[in-house]
Amino acid sequence: MWVEPCPDFNPGNPLFVCILANTGTAKIPRISAAGKSPELTDYTPAADAELVETGNAISITEPAMCPSGAPTPAVLTRASMLLTSIPCLFINAGLNIKPKIPFIDLNAQPGGDIRKGQAVADVGGIYKRSVSLGKKLSRLSDLVIIGESVPGGTTTAMAVMRALGYDGRVSSSFPDNPLGLKDAVVNEGMRRAGLSFGSLKHEPLRAVECLGDPMMAAAAGLVDGLDTKIILAGGTQMVSVLSIIKALNLKRDVSIATTCYVASDTTANFREMVEILGYQAFTADPGFGSARFRGLRMYESGDVKEGVGAGGAMLAAAMMGFSQEEFREKVEEVCESIFSSGGRK
Amino acid sequence: MWVEPCPDFNPGNPLFVCILANTGTAKIPRISAAGKSPELTDYTPAADAELVETGNAISITEPAMCPSGAPTPAVLTRASMLLTSIPCLFINAGLNIKPKIPFIDLNAQPGGDIRKGQAVADVGGIYKRSVSLGKKLSRLSDLVIIGESVPGGTTTAMAVMRALGYDGRVSSSFPDNPLGLKDAVVNEGMRRAGLSFGSLKHEPLRAVECLGDPMMAAAAGLVDGLDTKIILAGGTQMVSVLSIIKALNLKRDVSIATTCYVASDTTANFREMVEILGYQAFTADPGFGSARFRGLRMYESGDVKEGVGAGGAMLAAAMMGFSQEEFREKVEEVCESIFSSGGRK
Numbered sequence: 001m002w003v004e005p006c007p008d009f010n011p012g013n014p015l016f017v018c019i020l021a022n023t024g025t026a027k028i029p030r031i032s033a034a035g036k037s038p039e040l041t042d043y044t045p046a047a048d049a050e051l052v053e054t055g056n057a058i059s060i061t062e063p064a065m066c067p068s069g070a071p072t073p074a075v076l077t078r079a080s081m082l083l084t085s086i087p088c089l090f091i092n093a094g095l096n097i098k099p100k101i102p103f104i105d106l107n108a109q110p111g112g113d114i115r116k117g118q119a120v121a122d123v124g125g126i127y128k129r130s131v132s133l134g135k136k137l138s139r140l141s142d143l144v145i146i147g148e149s150v151p152g153g154t155t156t157a158m159a160v161m162r163a164l165g166y167d168g169r170v171s172s173s174f175p176d177n178p179l180g181l182k183d184a185v186v187n188e189g190m191r192r193a194g195l196s197f198g199s200l201k202h203e204p205l206r207a208v209e210c211l212g213d214p215m216m217a218a219a220a221g222l223v224d225g226l227d228t229k230i231i232l233a234g235g236t237q238m239v240s241v242l243s244i245i246k247a248l249n250l251k252r253d254v255s256i257a258t259t260c261y262v263a264s265d266t267t268a269n270f271r272e273m274v275e276i277l278g279y280q281a282f283t284a285d286p287g288f289g290s291a292r293f294r295g296l297r298m299y300e301s302g303d304v305k306e307g308v309g310a311g312g313a314m315l316a317a318a319m320m321g322f323s324q325e326e327f328r329e330k331v332e333e334v335c336e337s338i339f340s341s342g343g344r345k
Numbered sequence: 346m347w348v349e350p351c352p353d354f355n356p357g358n359p360l361f362v363c364i365l366a367n368t369g370t371a372k373i374p375r376i377s378a379a380g381k382s383p384e385l386t387d388y389t390p391a392a393d394a395e396l397v398e399t400g401n402a403i404s405i406t407e408p409a410m411c412p413s414g415a416p417t418p419a420v421l422t423r424a425s426m427l428l429t430s431i432p433c434l435f436i437n438a439g440l441n442i443k444p445k446i447p448f449i450d451l452n453a454q455p456g457g458d459i460r461k462g463q464a465v466a467d468v469g470g471i472y473k474r475s476v477s478l479g480k481k482l483s484r485l486s487d488l489v490i491i492g493e494s495v496p497g498g499t500t501t502a503m504a505v506m507r508a509l510g511y512d513g514r515v516s517s518s519f520p521d522n523p524l525g526l527k528d529a530v531v532n533e534g535m536r537r538a539g540l541s542f543g544s545l546k547h548e549p550l551r552a553v554e555c556l557g558d559p560m561m562a563a564a565a566g567l568v569d570g571l572d573t574k575i576i577l578a579g580g581t582q583m584v585s586v587l588s589i590i591k592a593l594n595l596k597r598d599v600s601i602a603t604t605c606y607v608a609s610d611t612t613a614n615f616r617e618m619v620e621i622l623g624y625q626a627f628t629a630d631p632g633f634g635s636a637r638f639r640g641l642r643m644y645e646s647g648d649v650k651e652g653v654g655a656g657g658a659m660l661a662a663a664m665m666g667f668s669q670e671e672f673r674e675k676v677e678e679v680c681e682s683i684f685s686s687g688g689r690k
Contacts, residue, residue: 013358013485053477087481092450102478105437105450132398133447136432140358140485 002324011143018147020045021094024113026152033173034151041151042096048074048149049099070298073310079330080313094214111213117193123209127221134225147233147309157240159186159211165198170236171268204247233312235262258311260285284314347669356488363492365390366439369458371497378518379496386496387441393419393494394444415643418655424675425658439559456558462538468554472566479570492578492654502585504531504556510543515581516613549592578657580607603656605630629659
């Protein structure tokens with residue numbers, strides 16, 4: 001099944017936005033596979049944005065692959081943008097390395113290491129500026145799809161959900177989800193911030209401040225400002241944003257879209273969490289089992305699962321009438337042009 | 346007459362963008378009134394953007410006035426945005442001081458001092474990124490109004506028009522236009538770059554590189570990327586952009602809108618230049634002769650003439666059905682809230 005359930009809306013002016021941020025949390029060894037080394041995670045959001053926009057990850061010299069050799073999910077997002085011609089705006093919500101393409105700057109600092117219990121500076125300011133941006137975008141679009149590229153973001157997602165009182169088990173960019181490590185990091189952050197499970201259920205922005213990342217403040221603010229149909233495009237990181245907007249009691253037309261890889265990840269509980277929170281979830285399957293590129297077939301074994309709004313980008317392609325085959329073919333073309341000298345079997 | 350000629354189009358999704366840049370040229374003593382001192386011109390674009398967006402020029406501590414005491418034209422632009430609810434996106438095309446509101450970053454460096462004959466770094470890159478932004482905005486809007494806030498920009502405008510073979514006499518933010526000084530600055534830049542009148546008429550981007558400012562590359566690139574109706578909102582600075590896009594042979598639906606103050610400035614030749622270049626010009630008169638605020642009445646004596654797309658913002662208000670009186674009343678309200686403790690007679 002390509003996209004489930006089949007989307008029954010057909011927007012006039014869809015817009016894709018992708019929120020980018022770095023955090024100190026991503027630099028904890030072995031926590032993120034979104035970069036060849038912890039320090040290189042700084043380059044991942046910029047390179048993802050550049051790849052979606054230009055087909056070339058300008059800020060990095062090596063092929064845009066995860067350590068396993070699977071290509072970044074940015075190739076899926078680029079394929080969808082090429083097929084659908086939906087405009088994609090990138091938002092800098094706190095980057096150490098800025099993409100060499102146009103982006104919207106929210107004047108946010110990169111997030112810290114949540115083990116310190118003080119992760120995001122100026123949460124209120126980021127939220128407020130993002131509300132104002134959302135209001136503007138509302139006048140230009142009737143459907144806004146919000147993706148993200150935040151290395152280390154599943155750990156901050158887990159931490160915030162815990163503080164809000166949810167046992168949000170999160171997915172990973174690694175085939176073997178380092179849940180024990182994430183658990184230890186989250187526990188240390190909660191201890192340092194003096195928090196316990198659910199203790200901030202009525203203060204979601206305080207949870208982001210202590211244990212989250214700046215993307216969350218930006219995404220929640222956007223949702224607040226938008227009066228369009230909204231699709232959060234992502235896996236467990238966007239589930240944490242759902243938990244925040246629910247705690248903020250924002251009544252908006254929001255659903256979530258992710259890949260089949262996140263939805264079927266048994267180390268995480270995506271479907272359960274979305275159901276508990278009371279939102280609609282879409283899942284998309286690119287059918288990579290029959291892909292020509294070996295790196296894409298690796299998605300089937302859980303080497304990469306989601307990112308850069310790939311699931312929402314697939315939903316957008318489906319919504320605009322493209323089939324799974326057309327989408328996969330376009331992804332292969334994108335890979336061909338990026339990895340023309342290797343990666344193929 | 347409020348707006349002349351009366352606009353005969355009614356857009357569905359208008360968008361206002363304002364391109365911001367700093368230059369070394371603005372720091373030549375006595376060249377720009379857009380800032381209390383040459384060094385303070387660095388703060389002017391950021392403060393203008395903040396004022397339009399929030400009603401508060403966050404980055405400066407003093408009231409947002411020109412040295413004469415007249416308020417920045419940003420108050421006119423804010424009034425129009427409040428009346429019309431048109432979304433306004435700010436573009437950083439090379440700032441030393443960035444606004445504390447969301448903005449689109451084009452990854453451009455501030456311009457240099459044109460006396461050195463080498464004014465804009467990476468003109469081609471700015472142009473290309475701006476084309477890509479324009480293509481995206483085309484999918485979100487059917488009318489894009491492009492304003493600017495670039496202190497010192499009339500001098501770079503004059504220089505580029507000369508290099509392209511036009512005797513573009515330019516306006517000024519001072520009541521007494523320092524044309525002799527501008528002339529000397531332009532001549533020095535042309536000499537250093539080895540250029541003469543019209544010598545770059547087939548190389549407009551080279552003219553921007555030697556003698557222009559980064560806003561010009563950004564504005565021309567946007568026009569190239571847009572397939573919407575386009576209105577350049579500004580005086581002689583936007584005339585120079587018209588001369589660039591004409592030299593680039595871009596066939597787009599472009600017109601220009603400015604204030605009656607620029608159009609009637611006899612030290613400049615706005616109308617003549619627009620006619621020579623072959624575009625349509627709109628002029629807007631806010632009727633400030635009967636304004637309550639003394640600072641607004643000062644516009645009538647040429648203390649401030651244009652900026653932050655004020656003329657195009659007025660055209661937008663007229664296009665959306667607001668009268669001169671309604672507009673002026675809103676400007677007074679904006680001034681009241683900003684300058685509530687002074688500036689009133």
